[in-house]
Amino acid sequence: MEKMEHIILESENNERIDKVISALNEEWSRSLVQQWLKEGHVTVNGKNVKANYKCMINDQLVIEIPEPEELDVEAEEMNLDIYYEDGDVLVVNKPKGMVVHPAPGHTSGTLVNGLMAHCTDLSGINGVMRPGIVHRIDKDTSGLLMVAKNDFSHERLVNQLVDKSVTRKYFAIVHGNIPHDYGTIDAPIGRDPVDRQRMTVVDSGKHAVTHFRVLDRFNDFTFVECQLETGRTHQIRVHMKYIGFPLAGDPKYGPRKTLSINGQALHAGVLGFVHPRTEKYMEFEAPLPEDFLQLIQSLKK
Template sequence: MEKMEHTILEDQKGDRIDKVISGLEEEWSRTQVQQWIKDGNVVVNGQPVKTNYKCSLNDLIEISIPEPEELDVIPEEMDLDIYYEDKDVLVVNKPRGMVVHPAPGHLTGTLVNGLMAHCKDLSGINGVLRPGIVHRIDKDTSGLLMVAKNDMAHESLVNQLVEKTVTRKYKAIVHGVIPHDFGTIDAPLARDTKDRQSMAVVDNGKHAVTHFHVIERFKDFTFVECQLETGRTHQIRVHMKYIGYPLAGDPKYGPRKTLDINGQALHAGILGFTHPRTKEYVEFEAPLPEDFERLLEQLRK
């Protein structure tokens, strides 16, 4: 059984414990967390609590995460925006607001549910909850994902990610006006010790490198393209914040006063890889979503 600790921060005091815990991981639903509390899997300062417990500053919450039961992920008919598909791989453009794969307590409405209805064959390497999933993008990031339809393709694509030969370019709007045209951020990332649901630049974290260049400057914002060399959780979001230019609309790493776009202004627009079977390099480009384009138009005015 996996264990996790979290210390209550200033902005969480007074909140119900089930709300705080369900906010720690994108895949945890409130219903599921309430069950964990009822089952005694959550203790605060060493004592069991009820689901309506109100948190105090510096409370130490310890969560024992139960082993996931074998789950049936149900195929769901969805209007997927598929850019490419053959018997080995599939490239799909994920809309903002969609979670990539299911988790216990949150088994429907994800990209995987739609993929399972669309194609009967997905690589089983990542198990029941993440069939075919080689890499993921955050719920509120839009853009291109590659999906493996068999284990041969899965291993090839994962190896390419490890060897850093996959092209992944993102468009983003950030706060502030970046003075230089090009930059590279080389700063290790790990879970934030003060806030387990966030990532941070940490001395002994995992190696992480992001390259960026400026596309357009506005009065208080900059439109940039970021290229991932590594693919850590929330990498672009944390790296841009680290150098003082957080993403517009980012509820986790951005300032309170920001642009209204329902999540961060981040789009995985270009994806390129070597095809597992033909060994040819293929590259795909997805245009910016409409709301992203509208935001740019407003900034230009």
């Protein structure tokens, strides 16, 4: 059984322990952590506590992470927007608001549930929770994803991500008026030591590079295209905040006063990769969703 140790930080003082632990890993739901506490998998300073225990600075947490249960992830019929499909690869346009794959305590309504109903052949490399999933985009980001239908394709697509040879262009609306037309943000990204649910630019983080170009400017907002060279968690959201132009509508990294658009204005519009079997380069483009276009129109006015 894997163990994790954590010392309570000043920012976590007086927070409920179930909330603190679930913030340490985005795949640990609050209900899953409460189950662990009930079963005695968590100790604070060597003692078991209840889920409503209020943490104190320098409390020493030890979390025994049980082996994951094989969850029954069920196929669900969905009207998926599929851009391309053959025996090896599938390219799908994910709508805003949809989670990519199931997690403990959240096993239905995800893209994976829909994919399982659409096709029976998905790679098994990422196990029962993420069949076929090569890369992810956030719940409130719309756009293109590649899906592997067998392990052969999965390995080759992942290798392209590692080699930084996959084309990934995103379209975003950010706060502020970016003065220059082009830029590159080269800043390492890691977990925020103060708030474990967020990522931030830290010296100890992983190498991360984002290229951007300005497409249009509207008073207090800028419409940009961002091209990923690396693919870190929340990379565009973190990098644009880092240079002082956070994404509009972003509840995690944006300002309090922002556009009420239910999540960040971010769309994965262009995806290009070399087909794992034919070795031919393929590129797909998904137009901006209707709500994104309406937002641009309202900003222009």
